[in-house]
Every structure is written in C-alpha cells, then in structure tokens.
Amino acid sequence: MRIGELARRGGTTTRALRYYESLGLLPARRGANGQREYDEEDLRLVHEIRSLTGIGFALEDTRPFVQCLREGHTTGDACAASVEVYRRKLAELDDCITRLGAVRDQVRAQLREAEQRSKPCGR
C-alpha cells in the first residue's frame, strides 16, 4: 500500500507519515518508482503511534513501543523500555495533576475573593 492509503487507514496524514520517517520512527521501503511502500505491519505501527500520541505521549516516547512491535512482540508494551516509559509518564501525570489541582484551588480562592469584593453589600 502507498502512503495515501496508509494515512487514511491509520487516521493521519501523509505529511505526518513522512515526518515519522524523517525521525526514523517509521522507515519505508521504496518501490521501483521511488514511492514509499507499506504493508499491514506498518499499519499496526501507525496505530500504535497514533494511540500513544493521542493519549499525550510525545513521538519520542512511542519509539520503544514501535521497536517492540517490530521485534515481533504482539503488543508494543511487551518490552521493558516501553514499560519504563509507562512508569515515567505515570509519574509525570501524577505530578502534573497535583500541580494543576493546586493551581485550580488557588484560582478558585482568588475568584471567590474577587467576587466578595465586588458585592460586599447586602445579598
């Protein structure tokens, strides 16, 4: 299959796929005419990349997962490096959520305070 079909079936764009290739994330075989040639395996890789980035993973973070699939594992997270990324992301997420929660509380407090000042008179 060519890049257009892979893009459609993978839920992305040809531009993104060429970009992935430029990062060495998704190298492509070339046909006689120089066009990129992909197979069903590549479609799996694209799905893996998309589902991970969709979750909020950076492209670099998807590399171990893709590598893992390419090594023949049935899932991208069957390798230690992928699991490590999970762990790191989880820690990042926890941290981020905690910080955002604190900020939210702070903004909430400021908002209440501002509202109090604006209508301190009856009711």
Next chain:
Amino acid sequence: MRIGELARRGGTTTRALRYYESLGLLPARRGANGQREYDEEDLRLVHEIRSLTGIGFALEDTRPFVQCLREGHTTGDACAASVEVYRRKLAELDDCITRLGAVRDQVRAQLREAEQRSKPCGR
C-alpha cells in the same frame, strides 16, 4: 527607573519586558535619550503579570488584569473581564485535570496489564 532595574525588581529579564512592550502589554515612556523609563506603577504591573503567568496564565490572559490596574483599581481582578478570565481558566483547569486523570488511569491499567503479561508465572 530603567529597564534593567525594573527587570531585577520585577523578577524577570529585560528581554521579557521588551517582549511585553512589543505585545502592547506594558508600553514604556521614553526619556530624552530614547531609553525606556518606568515608575513604581509599572513595577506593580510587572508583578501582576509575573504572578499570573507563574500560575500558568498566558500573557494574553493577563491583559485584563493589567488594564484593570491601569484604570486605578487596587487589584487586577477588580474588573469583570479579569473575573471572566478566572472563570475561564478554572473551567479549563477542571477540564484538563479530568482528562489527565482519565489518561493516568488508562496508563496505569496498561502498565498493570503489561506487568501481568511479563511475569504470569508464579509470584
């Protein structure tokens, strides 16, 4: 006072202050030699901007607060537009936290699953 002092006292850099000016956020008067001239009022504005961006507000979001102070109010959030930004940010934060929480749970589940697969054999 000149830009260097304002930067030091405001806890930022001269580069940032010039950038704020380029955005029309913090216009500066100019002395005879063309140098930017600031006063204590500007320092307050800088503090307002810094404390808001420090919380995670975008520079554009600080505009109503700065404007509010410039209109003579004692706090930047004394104006309706500022309060509106509070509300919007609060909603954004809640939304963001919710989504991140869902992602975290998802990653957690995937992690557990991957760990199960890796050592399904006793203990």
Next chain:
DNA sequence: ACTTGTGTTGACGTCCACGTCAAGTCGGAG
C-alpha cells in the same frame, strides 16, 4: 492526448514565551 489523482522533495510557517547573539549607542567613573 488529456486530465485527475497521487506521489516525491524541500523549504518555510505555525504557536508561545522568551533566550541568544550581533552591532551599535550612551552615560558616568577614573
């Protein structure tokens, strides 16, 4: 033969909040 669709590469644009660098100007101290 012609058009349409799909492919190719490369380069530049986007968003955000500045950092960094270059080359020059200005004021005051010694």
Next chain:
DNA sequence: CTCCGACTTGACGTGGACGTCAACACAAGT
C-alpha cells in the same frame, strides 16, 4: 580619553508536531 556597564534594535533559535506551498514526476482512467 578610555573603559565598563547598561541600553538600543533586529534577527534568528528553541521545542513539538505537524500544515502549507511550490514545483515536479508518474500512473490510471476516459
């Protein structure tokens, strides 16, 4: 006068994940 620090402007870089455009080649359908 010289030197230093502070100031000026402008241009380019950063990171992430592509979007957009140019200019071209190739294949299939009518």
